[in-house]
Amino acid sequence: MTETNNGTATAELTELATFVTTDIAGITRGRSFAATQIDDYLRKGVGWVPANLALTPFDQIAENNPWGSAGDLRLMADPKSKARVTCLPDETPLHFYHSDITDLQGNAWDCCVRSFLKRTLKEYEDAGLKVISAVEQEFQLLGVDWPDAPSFGLRAQRRAEPFGPLLMTALQEAGAEPEMFLPEYGKDQFEITCRPADALTAADRGATIRAITKEVAALFGWNASFAPKTSANGVGNGVHLHVSFTDLDGNPVTFDASRPGRLSKAAGSFAAGVVKHLPALTAFTAPSVLSYMRLVPHHWSAAYT
The missing domain is CATH 3.30.590.10 (Glutamine synthetase/guanido kinase, catalytic domain)
Known part of the structure; x- marks a missing residue:
């Protein structure tokens, strides 16, 4: 239990963890779940859809995008990218992981910008850099x-x-x-x-x-x-x-x-x-x-x- 400013007792709030992806518009989006279930979600990821990439900075789904309402994807988090902040007063922890977007077989989605960066960096390593x-x-x-x-x-x-x-x-x-x-x-x-x-x-x-x-x-x-x-x-x-x-x-x-x-x-x-x-x-x-x-x-x- 926790105590509010007026002295009344409230139930302990559930900490959320979020798998996020930052799109080509520079906006970080994602899905959240109870942080106690992090091990399970690190294994299986969370659901995502192709049309999310068609969202403009003005929260409009761009017309004539190639996906429409079809398709299913996964956000697969990188455990090393964990960010957890507990110092924010009167706030639950801010807890998130940067993620790759994959298809249902676990392959990198062609439009995942983080996966594109990883492929590019692999090309540099192949060149010795x-x-x-x-x-x-x-x-x-x-x-x-x-x-x-x-x-x-x-x-x-x-x-x-x-x-x-x-x-x-x-x-x-x-x-x-x-x-x-x-x-x-x-x-x-x-x-x-x-x-x-x-x-x-x-x-x-x-x-x-x-x-x-x-x-x-x-x-x-x-x-x-x-x-x-x-x-x-x-x-x-x-x-x-x-x-x-x-x-x-x-x-x-x-x-x-x-x-x-x-x-x-x-x-x-x-x-x-x-x-x-x-x-x-x-x-x-x-x-x-x-x-x-x-x-x-x-x-x-x-x-x-």
Whole structure:
């Protein structure tokens, strides 16, 4: 039994665990169950349907999607991706696992973005490379009522108390290895960074950080928005993706002082490929009208590419 603020006894709430997938719209979705049954669900997964991938950011199922109401899939959780946060006051633990989407035979579904990443990383390993990555994510807190404070200033951080310490504690509990929390240039804007890890773990952390940041902000009655723009005249929010390479034994192979740009042959080829294909990559990295409001000069974005 637990006791509420008015002193009445209530039944102990059931902790939920959730298997989640983050889709191509950048939204984390999933299904929950009693956390006491985690071993059973880790074995068999939870149900999912193809049409969930057709959900737009506006919660509309896109017309003319290839699936309609047909088909069954499974969310199969990766136990190593577990995130569990118990430090949120007056809340049950936030407990979730990043998952692969599979068919009913256990094979990776063609449209599972996490499985696509795993296949890509296997191709790098076949070429003798491991990918190390880390993310920095900017966001704005909406619904706050603070006096102005200098960009990057200590005052800008302290006026948000205790948001920053609670966010860092929650991310540490979740295993996201947060590195820095800082006030950014935009109005009521902050940035959270995490330590480097293998690329799959880094991708999971990116989604974990967004989910937990929103959860912590909601405790204060705020909305944490990672949108490229929250106002037409605002600076906007970006994501900085850091990438480096090691060989299969973990030795760094990104730097080469003798080559152009001081990049090794492999790293230089990677960078050249990114630049060459950026116009196509923007279909995934900048898919919205808001994205293109930020992809203009003087907005700290890659407008010229």
